[in-house]
Amino acid sequence: MYKIPKILQKADWYQKWGASGDIRPYVFVRPDNRIGQPGTRHRLNWFPMDPVIYNPLDLETLNFAEQIYFIEERAFGPSNMAMPRWVFYDCAVIPGFVGGFAMRNSALPEAVRQVMTRTTELEWTPLSLFIIIPTMAKGQWVAHNLCAINSLLPEQERFYGLGFLSKAFSLWYANVESCLGMTQWGNPALKLHSHYGPMEIFTAYTPVHSHAKTITYRVDVDTHCWEQFFTREPDLAFLEKYGPAGFQIDPKDEQSMISLQKKIESGSGPYYLSSADIASKKLTEALDVYRLKES
Ligand SMILES: CC(C)(COP(=O)(O)OP(=O)(O)OC[C@H]1O[C@@H](n2cnc3c(N)ncnc32)[C@H](O)[C@@H]1OP(=O)(O)O)[C@@H](O)C(=O)NCCC(=O)NCCS
Structure with a gap:
Protein backbone atom coordinates (compact mmCIF):
# COMPACT_ATOMS: atom_id res chain seq x y z
CA MET A 1 0.00 0.00 0.00
CA TYR A 2 1.20 3.51 -0.80
CA LYS A 3 0.70 6.39 1.61
CA ILE A 4 -1.29 9.17 -0.07
CA PRO A 5 -1.09 12.47 1.86
CA LYS A 6 -4.26 13.51 3.71
CA ILE A 7 -4.21 16.88 1.99
CA LEU A 8 -5.37 15.04 -1.15
CA GLN A 9 -8.45 13.55 0.55
CA LYS A 10 -10.83 15.31 -1.84
CA ALA A 11 -9.29 13.10 -4.53
CA ASP A 12 -10.98 10.03 -3.03
CA TRP A 13 -10.15 7.90 -6.09
CA TYR A 14 -6.44 8.55 -5.47
CA GLN A 15 -6.81 7.71 -1.78
CA LYS A 16 -8.35 4.40 -2.82
CA TRP A 17 -6.70 3.28 -6.04
CA GLY A 18 -3.49 5.29 -5.69
CA ALA A 19 -2.93 3.65 -2.32
CA SER A 20 -3.65 0.16 -3.69
CA GLY A 21 -1.43 0.76 -6.73
CA ASP A 22 -4.29 0.31 -9.23
CA ILE A 23 -3.94 3.93 -10.35
CA ARG A 24 -0.45 5.22 -11.01
CA PRO A 25 1.07 8.18 -12.81
CA TYR A 26 2.44 7.23 -16.21
CA VAL A 27 5.38 8.52 -18.23
CA PHE A 28 5.08 8.04 -22.00
CA VAL A 29 8.46 9.35 -23.05
CA ARG A 30 11.04 8.09 -25.53
CA PRO A 31 14.20 6.83 -23.80
CA ASP A 32 16.47 9.77 -24.80
CA ASN A 33 14.03 12.25 -23.24
CA ARG A 34 13.66 10.49 -19.89
CA ILE A 35 14.25 12.73 -16.88
CA GLY A 36 17.62 11.99 -15.24
CA GLN A 37 16.73 12.60 -11.62
CA PRO A 38 12.96 12.85 -11.51
CA GLY A 39 11.22 14.75 -8.74
CA THR A 40 14.34 16.27 -7.22
CA ARG A 41 13.78 19.99 -7.82
CA HIS A 42 10.51 20.43 -5.88
CA ARG A 43 9.86 18.87 -2.49
CA LEU A 44 6.57 16.99 -2.63
CA ASN A 45 5.27 13.71 -1.22
CA TRP A 46 2.16 13.38 -3.37
CA PHE A 47 3.41 10.65 -5.71
CA PRO A 48 5.02 7.90 -3.62
CA MET A 49 4.62 5.14 -6.23
CA ASP A 50 6.80 4.43 -9.27
CA PRO A 51 5.11 5.61 -12.47
CA VAL A 52 4.17 3.25 -15.26
CA ILE A 53 6.80 3.88 -17.94
CA TYR A 54 6.08 3.09 -21.59
CA ASN A 55 8.15 3.95 -24.63
CA PRO A 56 5.91 5.55 -27.28
CA LEU A 57 8.27 4.34 -30.02
CA ASP A 58 7.61 0.66 -29.18
CA LEU A 59 4.98 -0.92 -31.40
CA GLU A 60 3.52 -2.79 -28.49
CA THR A 61 2.53 0.51 -26.80
CA LEU A 62 0.48 1.69 -29.78
CA ASN A 63 -2.73 0.77 -28.04
CA PHE A 64 -1.86 3.05 -25.12
CA ALA A 65 -1.38 5.91 -27.60
CA GLU A 66 -4.69 5.04 -29.27
CA GLN A 67 -6.46 5.42 -25.95
CA ILE A 68 -4.78 8.77 -25.33
CA TYR A 69 -6.05 9.87 -28.76
CA PHE A 70 -9.47 8.55 -27.87
CA ILE A 71 -9.76 10.73 -24.73
CA GLU A 72 -8.13 13.73 -26.39
CA GLU A 73 -10.35 13.66 -29.44
CA ARG A 74 -13.49 13.64 -27.31
CA ALA A 75 -12.20 16.32 -24.96
CA PHE A 76 -11.11 18.76 -27.66
CA GLY A 77 -13.29 17.72 -30.62
CA PRO A 78 -16.21 19.97 -29.55
CA SER A 79 -13.95 23.05 -29.63
CA ASN A 80 -12.45 21.93 -32.93
CA MET A 81 -8.96 21.61 -31.42
CA ALA A 82 -8.47 17.84 -31.41
CA MET A 83 -4.78 17.05 -31.89
CA PRO A 84 -3.81 15.53 -35.25
CA ARG A 85 -1.68 12.39 -34.83
CA TRP A 86 1.32 14.02 -36.44
CA VAL A 87 1.17 16.88 -33.90
CA PHE A 88 1.30 14.37 -31.04
CA TYR A 89 4.27 12.68 -32.63
CA ASP A 90 6.22 15.68 -34.00
CA CYS A 91 5.50 18.14 -31.18
CA ALA A 92 5.15 15.91 -28.12
CA VAL A 93 6.59 12.42 -28.45
CA ILE A 94 9.81 13.42 -30.20
CA PRO A 95 10.72 16.71 -28.43
CA GLY A 96 8.84 16.51 -25.13
CA PHE A 97 7.35 14.77 -22.15
CA VAL A 98 3.97 13.05 -22.05
CA GLY A 99 2.47 12.07 -18.69
CA GLY A 100 -0.73 11.57 -16.78
CA PHE A 101 -2.51 8.91 -14.75
CA ALA A 102 -3.31 5.36 -15.79
CA MET A 103 -5.46 2.66 -14.26
CA ARG A 104 -4.87 -1.09 -14.16
CA ASN A 105 -7.31 -2.64 -16.62
CA SER A 106 -8.52 -5.23 -14.15
CA ALA A 107 -9.60 -2.43 -11.76
CA LEU A 108 -11.41 -0.15 -14.26
CA PRO A 109 -14.85 0.89 -12.97
CA GLU A 110 -17.84 0.18 -15.22
CA ALA A 111 -18.34 3.87 -16.04
CA VAL A 112 -14.81 4.08 -17.47
CA ARG A 113 -15.20 0.82 -19.37
CA GLN A 114 -18.30 2.22 -21.00
CA VAL A 115 -16.53 5.38 -22.14
CA MET A 116 -13.33 3.67 -23.25
CA THR A 117 -14.96 1.35 -25.72
CA ARG A 118 -11.59 0.06 -26.88
CA THR A 119 -9.86 -2.78 -25.08
CA THR A 120 -6.16 -2.65 -24.46
CA GLU A 121 -3.55 -5.35 -24.79
CA LEU A 122 -1.46 -3.64 -22.15
CA GLU A 123 -1.92 -3.75 -18.39
CA TRP A 124 -2.75 -0.04 -18.07
CA THR A 125 -5.33 2.35 -19.52
CA PRO A 126 -4.63 6.11 -19.57
CA LEU A 127 -7.13 8.34 -17.75
CA SER A 128 -5.56 11.68 -18.58
CA LEU A 129 -2.94 13.39 -20.68
CA PHE A 130 -0.51 16.23 -20.07
CA ILE A 131 2.20 17.28 -22.52
CA ILE A 132 5.13 19.57 -21.80
CA ILE A 133 7.81 20.58 -24.26
CA PRO A 134 11.10 22.29 -23.40
CA THR A 135 11.56 25.66 -25.12
CA MET A 136 14.79 27.35 -26.26
CA ALA A 137 14.65 29.70 -23.26
CA LYS A 138 16.63 28.19 -20.39
CA GLY A 139 14.47 26.42 -17.81
CA GLN A 140 11.22 27.24 -19.65
CA TRP A 141 8.79 24.56 -20.75
CA VAL A 142 5.49 24.95 -22.52
CA ALA A 143 2.36 23.07 -21.52
CA HIS A 144 0.90 21.90 -24.78
CA ASN A 145 -2.10 19.79 -23.86
CA LEU A 146 -4.12 18.79 -20.82
CA CYS A 147 -7.19 16.61 -20.79
CA ALA A 148 -8.85 14.14 -18.48
CA ILE A 149 -11.43 11.41 -18.83
CA ASN A 150 -13.58 13.39 -16.34
CA SER A 151 -14.91 15.51 -19.16
CA LEU A 152 -16.43 12.28 -20.61
CA LEU A 153 -17.89 10.80 -17.42
CA PRO A 154 -21.18 11.46 -15.62
CA GLU A 155 -20.64 13.82 -12.69
CA GLN A 156 -20.92 11.21 -9.94
CA GLU A 157 -18.31 9.00 -11.62
CA ARG A 158 -15.61 11.66 -12.00
CA PHE A 159 -12.14 11.50 -10.49
CA TYR A 160 -11.96 14.84 -8.68
CA GLY A 161 -8.59 16.54 -9.24
CA LEU A 162 -7.46 14.18 -12.03
CA GLY A 163 -6.58 16.99 -14.46
CA PHE A 164 -4.92 19.03 -11.74
CA LEU A 165 -2.87 16.10 -10.42
CA SER A 166 -1.84 15.04 -13.94
CA LYS A 167 -0.16 18.38 -14.53
CA ALA A 168 1.18 18.47 -10.96
CA PHE A 169 2.79 15.07 -11.35
CA SER A 170 4.50 15.97 -14.63
CA LEU A 171 5.81 19.37 -13.43
CA TRP A 172 7.17 17.71 -10.31
CA TYR A 173 8.59 14.63 -12.02
CA ALA A 174 10.27 16.59 -14.85
CA ASN A 175 11.73 19.20 -12.45
CA VAL A 176 10.05 22.05 -14.34
C1 LIG B 1 -10.15 21.02 -18.26
C2 LIG B 1 -9.90 19.59 -17.77
C3 LIG B 1 -8.49 19.16 -18.12
C4 LIG B 1 -10.07 19.60 -16.25
O1 LIG B 1 -9.74 18.36 -15.73
P1 LIG B 1 -10.65 17.70 -14.61
O2 LIG B 1 -9.99 16.45 -14.20
O3 LIG B 1 -12.04 17.64 -15.11
O4 LIG B 1 -10.62 18.81 -13.46
P2 LIG B 1 -10.12 18.61 -11.95
O5 LIG B 1 -10.99 17.56 -11.32
O6 LIG B 1 -8.66 18.44 -11.88
O7 LIG B 1 -10.46 20.03 -11.35
C5 LIG B 1 -11.70 20.27 -10.83
C6 LIG B 1 -11.94 21.75 -10.78
O8 LIG B 1 -11.99 22.29 -12.10
C7 LIG B 1 -13.30 22.76 -12.37
N1 LIG B 1 -13.74 22.33 -13.69
C8 LIG B 1 -13.27 21.29 -14.42
N2 LIG B 1 -13.98 21.21 -15.58
C9 LIG B 1 -14.88 22.21 -15.54
C10 LIG B 1 -15.90 22.66 -16.42
N3 LIG B 1 -16.12 22.07 -17.60
N4 LIG B 1 -16.63 23.76 -16.07
C11 LIG B 1 -16.41 24.39 -14.89
N5 LIG B 1 -15.46 24.00 -14.00
C12 LIG B 1 -14.72 22.93 -14.33
C13 LIG B 1 -14.18 22.09 -11.35
O9 LIG B 1 -15.32 22.87 -11.07
C14 LIG B 1 -13.28 21.98 -10.15
O10 LIG B 1 -13.21 23.19 -9.42
P3 LIG B 1 -14.05 23.32 -8.05
O11 LIG B 1 -13.38 22.47 -7.05
O12 LIG B 1 -13.96 24.79 -7.78
O13 LIG B 1 -15.43 22.86 -8.37
C15 LIG B 1 -10.94 18.59 -18.36
O14 LIG B 1 -12.23 19.01 -18.03
C16 LIG B 1 -10.85 18.43 -19.85
O15 LIG B 1 -10.24 17.48 -20.34
N6 LIG B 1 -11.49 19.34 -20.63
C17 LIG B 1 -11.49 19.30 -22.08
C18 LIG B 1 -10.16 19.71 -22.67
C19 LIG B 1 -9.69 21.10 -22.24
O16 LIG B 1 -10.39 22.08 -22.36
N7 LIG B 1 -8.43 21.16 -21.75
C20 LIG B 1 -7.80 22.36 -21.27
C21 LIG B 1 -7.01 23.00 -22.35
S1 LIG B 1 -6.01 24.32 -21.73
Whole structure:
Protein backbone atom coordinates (compact mmCIF):
# COMPACT_ATOMS: atom_id res chain seq x y z
CA MET A 1 0.00 0.00 0.00
CA TYR A 2 1.20 3.51 -0.80
CA LYS A 3 0.70 6.39 1.61
CA ILE A 4 -1.29 9.17 -0.07
CA PRO A 5 -1.09 12.47 1.86
CA LYS A 6 -4.26 13.51 3.71
CA ILE A 7 -4.21 16.88 1.99
CA LEU A 8 -5.37 15.04 -1.15
CA GLN A 9 -8.45 13.55 0.55
CA LYS A 10 -10.83 15.31 -1.84
CA ALA A 11 -9.29 13.10 -4.53
CA ASP A 12 -10.98 10.03 -3.03
CA TRP A 13 -10.15 7.90 -6.09
CA TYR A 14 -6.44 8.55 -5.47
CA GLN A 15 -6.81 7.71 -1.78
CA LYS A 16 -8.35 4.40 -2.82
CA TRP A 17 -6.70 3.28 -6.04
CA GLY A 18 -3.49 5.29 -5.69
CA ALA A 19 -2.93 3.65 -2.32
CA SER A 20 -3.65 0.16 -3.69
CA GLY A 21 -1.43 0.76 -6.73
CA ASP A 22 -4.29 0.31 -9.23
CA ILE A 23 -3.94 3.93 -10.35
CA ARG A 24 -0.45 5.22 -11.01
CA PRO A 25 1.07 8.18 -12.81
CA TYR A 26 2.44 7.23 -16.21
CA VAL A 27 5.38 8.52 -18.23
CA PHE A 28 5.08 8.04 -22.00
CA VAL A 29 8.46 9.35 -23.05
CA ARG A 30 11.04 8.09 -25.53
CA PRO A 31 14.20 6.83 -23.80
CA ASP A 32 16.47 9.77 -24.80
CA ASN A 33 14.03 12.25 -23.24
CA ARG A 34 13.66 10.49 -19.89
CA ILE A 35 14.25 12.73 -16.88
CA GLY A 36 17.62 11.99 -15.24
CA GLN A 37 16.73 12.60 -11.62
CA PRO A 38 12.96 12.85 -11.51
CA GLY A 39 11.22 14.75 -8.74
CA THR A 40 14.34 16.27 -7.22
CA ARG A 41 13.78 19.99 -7.82
CA HIS A 42 10.51 20.43 -5.88
CA ARG A 43 9.86 18.87 -2.49
CA LEU A 44 6.57 16.99 -2.63
CA ASN A 45 5.27 13.71 -1.22
CA TRP A 46 2.16 13.38 -3.37
CA PHE A 47 3.41 10.65 -5.71
CA PRO A 48 5.02 7.90 -3.62
CA MET A 49 4.62 5.14 -6.23
CA ASP A 50 6.80 4.43 -9.27
CA PRO A 51 5.11 5.61 -12.47
CA VAL A 52 4.17 3.25 -15.26
CA ILE A 53 6.80 3.88 -17.94
CA TYR A 54 6.08 3.09 -21.59
CA ASN A 55 8.15 3.95 -24.63
CA PRO A 56 5.91 5.55 -27.28
CA LEU A 57 8.27 4.34 -30.02
CA ASP A 58 7.61 0.66 -29.18
CA LEU A 59 4.98 -0.92 -31.40
CA GLU A 60 3.52 -2.79 -28.49
CA THR A 61 2.53 0.51 -26.80
CA LEU A 62 0.48 1.69 -29.78
CA ASN A 63 -2.73 0.77 -28.04
CA PHE A 64 -1.86 3.05 -25.12
CA ALA A 65 -1.38 5.91 -27.60
CA GLU A 66 -4.69 5.04 -29.27
CA GLN A 67 -6.46 5.42 -25.95
CA ILE A 68 -4.78 8.77 -25.33
CA TYR A 69 -6.05 9.87 -28.76
CA PHE A 70 -9.47 8.55 -27.87
CA ILE A 71 -9.76 10.73 -24.73
CA GLU A 72 -8.13 13.73 -26.39
CA GLU A 73 -10.35 13.66 -29.44
CA ARG A 74 -13.49 13.64 -27.31
CA ALA A 75 -12.20 16.32 -24.96
CA PHE A 76 -11.11 18.76 -27.66
CA GLY A 77 -13.29 17.72 -30.62
CA PRO A 78 -16.21 19.97 -29.55
CA SER A 79 -13.95 23.05 -29.63
CA ASN A 80 -12.45 21.93 -32.93
CA MET A 81 -8.96 21.61 -31.42
CA ALA A 82 -8.47 17.84 -31.41
CA MET A 83 -4.78 17.05 -31.89
CA PRO A 84 -3.81 15.53 -35.25
CA ARG A 85 -1.68 12.39 -34.83
CA TRP A 86 1.32 14.02 -36.44
CA VAL A 87 1.17 16.88 -33.90
CA PHE A 88 1.30 14.37 -31.04
CA TYR A 89 4.27 12.68 -32.63
CA ASP A 90 6.22 15.68 -34.00
CA CYS A 91 5.50 18.14 -31.18
CA ALA A 92 5.15 15.91 -28.12
CA VAL A 93 6.59 12.42 -28.45
CA ILE A 94 9.81 13.42 -30.20
CA PRO A 95 10.72 16.71 -28.43
CA GLY A 96 8.84 16.51 -25.13
CA PHE A 97 7.35 14.77 -22.15
CA VAL A 98 3.97 13.05 -22.05
CA GLY A 99 2.47 12.07 -18.69
CA GLY A 100 -0.73 11.57 -16.78
CA PHE A 101 -2.51 8.91 -14.75
CA ALA A 102 -3.31 5.36 -15.79
CA MET A 103 -5.46 2.66 -14.26
CA ARG A 104 -4.87 -1.09 -14.16
CA ASN A 105 -7.31 -2.64 -16.62
CA SER A 106 -8.52 -5.23 -14.15
CA ALA A 107 -9.60 -2.43 -11.76
CA LEU A 108 -11.41 -0.15 -14.26
CA PRO A 109 -14.85 0.89 -12.97
CA GLU A 110 -17.84 0.18 -15.22
CA ALA A 111 -18.34 3.87 -16.04
CA VAL A 112 -14.81 4.08 -17.47
CA ARG A 113 -15.20 0.82 -19.37
CA GLN A 114 -18.30 2.22 -21.00
CA VAL A 115 -16.53 5.38 -22.14
CA MET A 116 -13.33 3.67 -23.25
CA THR A 117 -14.96 1.35 -25.72
CA ARG A 118 -11.59 0.06 -26.88
CA THR A 119 -9.86 -2.78 -25.08
CA THR A 120 -6.16 -2.65 -24.46
CA GLU A 121 -3.55 -5.35 -24.79
CA LEU A 122 -1.46 -3.64 -22.15
CA GLU A 123 -1.92 -3.75 -18.39
CA TRP A 124 -2.75 -0.04 -18.07
CA THR A 125 -5.33 2.35 -19.52
CA PRO A 126 -4.63 6.11 -19.57
CA LEU A 127 -7.13 8.34 -17.75
CA SER A 128 -5.56 11.68 -18.58
CA LEU A 129 -2.94 13.39 -20.68
CA PHE A 130 -0.51 16.23 -20.07
CA ILE A 131 2.20 17.28 -22.52
CA ILE A 132 5.13 19.57 -21.80
CA ILE A 133 7.81 20.58 -24.26
CA PRO A 134 11.10 22.29 -23.40
CA THR A 135 11.56 25.66 -25.12
CA MET A 136 14.79 27.35 -26.26
CA ALA A 137 14.65 29.70 -23.26
CA LYS A 138 16.63 28.19 -20.39
CA GLY A 139 14.47 26.42 -17.81
CA GLN A 140 11.22 27.24 -19.65
CA TRP A 141 8.79 24.56 -20.75
CA VAL A 142 5.49 24.95 -22.52
CA ALA A 143 2.36 23.07 -21.52
CA HIS A 144 0.90 21.90 -24.78
CA ASN A 145 -2.10 19.79 -23.86
CA LEU A 146 -4.12 18.79 -20.82
CA CYS A 147 -7.19 16.61 -20.79
CA ALA A 148 -8.85 14.14 -18.48
CA ILE A 149 -11.43 11.41 -18.83
CA ASN A 150 -13.58 13.39 -16.34
CA SER A 151 -14.91 15.51 -19.16
CA LEU A 152 -16.43 12.28 -20.61
CA LEU A 153 -17.89 10.80 -17.42
CA PRO A 154 -21.18 11.46 -15.62
CA GLU A 155 -20.64 13.82 -12.69
CA GLN A 156 -20.92 11.21 -9.94
CA GLU A 157 -18.31 9.00 -11.62
CA ARG A 158 -15.61 11.66 -12.00
CA PHE A 159 -12.14 11.50 -10.49
CA TYR A 160 -11.96 14.84 -8.68
CA GLY A 161 -8.59 16.54 -9.24
CA LEU A 162 -7.46 14.18 -12.03
CA GLY A 163 -6.58 16.99 -14.46
CA PHE A 164 -4.92 19.03 -11.74
CA LEU A 165 -2.87 16.10 -10.42
CA SER A 166 -1.84 15.04 -13.94
CA LYS A 167 -0.16 18.38 -14.53
CA ALA A 168 1.18 18.47 -10.96
CA PHE A 169 2.79 15.07 -11.35
CA SER A 170 4.50 15.97 -14.63
CA LEU A 171 5.81 19.37 -13.43
CA TRP A 172 7.17 17.71 -10.31
CA TYR A 173 8.59 14.63 -12.02
CA ALA A 174 10.27 16.59 -14.85
CA ASN A 175 11.73 19.20 -12.45
CA VAL A 176 10.05 22.05 -14.34
CA GLU A 177 11.06 25.53 -13.10
CA SER A 178 9.05 27.76 -15.36
CA CYS A 179 6.02 26.74 -17.40
CA LEU A 180 4.18 28.67 -20.07
CA GLY A 181 0.85 27.61 -21.46
CA MET A 182 -2.03 28.72 -23.58
CA THR A 183 -5.74 28.53 -22.99
CA GLN A 184 -8.79 30.47 -23.99
CA TRP A 185 -10.30 33.08 -21.67
CA GLY A 186 -13.24 31.47 -19.91
CA ASN A 187 -11.88 27.92 -20.27
CA PRO A 188 -12.42 25.84 -17.09
CA ALA A 189 -8.78 24.81 -17.26
CA LEU A 190 -7.84 28.27 -15.94
CA LYS A 191 -9.10 27.00 -12.58
CA LEU A 192 -6.33 24.41 -12.68
CA HIS A 193 -3.51 26.28 -14.41
CA SER A 194 -3.57 29.13 -11.89
CA HIS A 195 -2.66 26.84 -8.97
CA TYR A 196 0.94 25.91 -9.77
CA GLY A 197 2.54 29.26 -8.86
CA PRO A 198 1.84 32.97 -9.47
CA MET A 199 0.20 33.16 -12.90
CA GLU A 200 1.70 35.90 -15.05
CA ILE A 201 -0.32 37.04 -18.06
CA PHE A 202 2.27 36.71 -20.82
CA THR A 203 -0.20 37.63 -23.58
CA ALA A 204 -3.80 38.69 -22.98
CA TYR A 205 -4.83 38.77 -26.64
CA THR A 206 -3.21 36.46 -29.17
CA PRO A 207 -4.44 36.84 -32.75
CA VAL A 208 -1.41 34.96 -34.07
CA HIS A 209 -3.04 31.87 -32.50
CA SER A 210 -6.05 30.29 -34.21
CA HIS A 211 -8.14 31.63 -31.30
CA ALA A 212 -7.36 35.32 -30.73
CA LYS A 213 -9.01 35.25 -27.29
CA THR A 214 -6.18 33.09 -25.99
CA ILE A 215 -4.23 33.87 -22.85
CA THR A 216 -0.59 32.81 -22.74
CA TYR A 217 0.43 32.49 -19.11
CA ARG A 218 3.78 31.94 -17.41
CA VAL A 219 4.16 30.31 -14.03
CA ASP A 220 7.25 29.99 -11.87
CA VAL A 221 6.46 26.57 -10.46
CA ASP A 222 6.01 26.71 -6.68
CA THR A 223 4.70 23.59 -4.97
CA HIS A 224 3.96 25.53 -1.76
CA CYS A 225 0.67 26.79 -3.18
CA TRP A 226 -0.45 23.53 -4.83
CA GLU A 227 -2.42 22.26 -1.87
CA GLN A 228 -4.68 25.33 -2.04
CA PHE A 229 -6.29 23.72 -5.05
CA PHE A 230 -7.78 21.23 -2.58
CA THR A 231 -8.02 23.29 0.63
CA ARG A 232 -9.32 26.51 -0.97
CA GLU A 233 -7.46 28.42 1.74
CA PRO A 234 -6.45 31.97 0.78
CA ASP A 235 -3.04 32.25 -0.83
CA LEU A 236 -1.49 34.63 1.72
CA ALA A 237 1.93 34.52 0.08
CA PHE A 238 0.36 35.76 -3.18
CA LEU A 239 -1.60 38.54 -1.43
CA GLU A 240 1.52 39.67 0.38
CA LYS A 241 3.47 40.10 -2.83
CA TYR A 242 0.80 41.13 -5.36
CA GLY A 243 -1.99 43.73 -5.20
CA PRO A 244 -4.89 44.71 -7.49
CA ALA A 245 -3.74 46.62 -10.58
CA GLY A 246 -7.04 48.54 -10.56
CA PHE A 247 -8.70 46.98 -13.58
CA GLN A 248 -10.22 43.70 -14.74
CA ILE A 249 -10.10 41.37 -17.69
CA ASP A 250 -13.48 40.23 -18.96
CA PRO A 251 -13.70 36.90 -20.85
CA LYS A 252 -16.76 38.25 -22.69
CA ASP A 253 -15.09 41.49 -23.78
CA GLU A 254 -12.42 41.27 -26.48
CA GLN A 255 -11.62 44.95 -25.98
CA SER A 256 -10.51 44.32 -22.38
CA MET A 257 -8.05 41.70 -23.70
CA ILE A 258 -6.65 44.08 -26.32
CA SER A 259 -6.34 46.85 -23.77
CA LEU A 260 -4.40 44.60 -21.36
CA GLN A 261 -2.24 43.29 -24.18
CA LYS A 262 -1.26 46.89 -25.02
CA LYS A 263 -0.36 47.51 -21.38
CA ILE A 264 1.84 44.41 -21.39
CA GLU A 265 3.53 45.53 -24.61
CA SER A 266 4.14 49.01 -23.18
CA GLY A 267 6.15 47.39 -20.37
CA SER A 268 3.91 48.53 -17.50
CA GLY A 269 3.51 44.92 -16.27
CA PRO A 270 4.09 42.19 -15.41
CA TYR A 271 0.45 41.41 -14.62
CA TYR A 272 -0.93 38.41 -12.77
CA LEU A 273 -4.14 36.52 -12.04
CA SER A 274 -5.12 35.27 -8.61
CA SER A 275 -6.01 31.58 -8.30
CA ALA A 276 -8.43 32.36 -5.43
CA ASP A 277 -10.20 34.97 -7.58
CA ILE A 278 -10.53 32.50 -10.48
CA ALA A 279 -11.72 29.72 -8.14
CA SER A 280 -14.44 31.88 -6.61
CA LYS A 281 -15.90 33.16 -9.87
CA LYS A 282 -17.97 31.77 -12.70
CA LEU A 283 -16.05 31.17 -15.92
CA THR A 284 -17.82 34.07 -17.62
CA GLU A 285 -17.13 36.64 -14.88
CA ALA A 286 -14.50 39.39 -15.13
CA LEU A 287 -11.25 38.70 -13.25
CA ASP A 288 -9.16 41.14 -11.22
CA VAL A 289 -5.71 41.79 -12.63
CA TYR A 290 -2.82 41.99 -10.14
CA ARG A 291 0.67 43.42 -10.18
CA LEU A 292 3.67 43.36 -7.88
CA LYS A 293 3.23 45.64 -4.87
CA GLU A 294 5.61 48.58 -4.65
CA SER A 295 8.48 47.61 -2.38
C1 LIG B 1 -10.15 21.02 -18.26
C2 LIG B 1 -9.90 19.59 -17.77
C3 LIG B 1 -8.49 19.16 -18.12
C4 LIG B 1 -10.07 19.60 -16.25
O1 LIG B 1 -9.74 18.36 -15.73
P1 LIG B 1 -10.65 17.70 -14.61
O2 LIG B 1 -9.99 16.45 -14.20
O3 LIG B 1 -12.04 17.64 -15.11
O4 LIG B 1 -10.62 18.81 -13.46
P2 LIG B 1 -10.12 18.61 -11.95
O5 LIG B 1 -10.99 17.56 -11.32
O6 LIG B 1 -8.66 18.44 -11.88
O7 LIG B 1 -10.46 20.03 -11.35
C5 LIG B 1 -11.70 20.27 -10.83
C6 LIG B 1 -11.94 21.75 -10.78
O8 LIG B 1 -11.99 22.29 -12.10
C7 LIG B 1 -13.30 22.76 -12.37
N1 LIG B 1 -13.74 22.33 -13.69
C8 LIG B 1 -13.27 21.29 -14.42
N2 LIG B 1 -13.98 21.21 -15.58
C9 LIG B 1 -14.88 22.21 -15.54
C10 LIG B 1 -15.90 22.66 -16.42
N3 LIG B 1 -16.12 22.07 -17.60
N4 LIG B 1 -16.63 23.76 -16.07
C11 LIG B 1 -16.41 24.39 -14.89
N5 LIG B 1 -15.46 24.00 -14.00
C12 LIG B 1 -14.72 22.93 -14.33
C13 LIG B 1 -14.18 22.09 -11.35
O9 LIG B 1 -15.32 22.87 -11.07
C14 LIG B 1 -13.28 21.98 -10.15
O10 LIG B 1 -13.21 23.19 -9.42
P3 LIG B 1 -14.05 23.32 -8.05
O11 LIG B 1 -13.38 22.47 -7.05
O12 LIG B 1 -13.96 24.79 -7.78
O13 LIG B 1 -15.43 22.86 -8.37
C15 LIG B 1 -10.94 18.59 -18.36
O14 LIG B 1 -12.23 19.01 -18.03
C16 LIG B 1 -10.85 18.43 -19.85
O15 LIG B 1 -10.24 17.48 -20.34
N6 LIG B 1 -11.49 19.34 -20.63
C17 LIG B 1 -11.49 19.30 -22.08
C18 LIG B 1 -10.16 19.71 -22.67
C19 LIG B 1 -9.69 21.10 -22.24
O16 LIG B 1 -10.39 22.08 -22.36
N7 LIG B 1 -8.43 21.16 -21.75
C20 LIG B 1 -7.80 22.36 -21.27
C21 LIG B 1 -7.01 23.00 -22.35
S1 LIG B 1 -6.01 24.32 -21.73
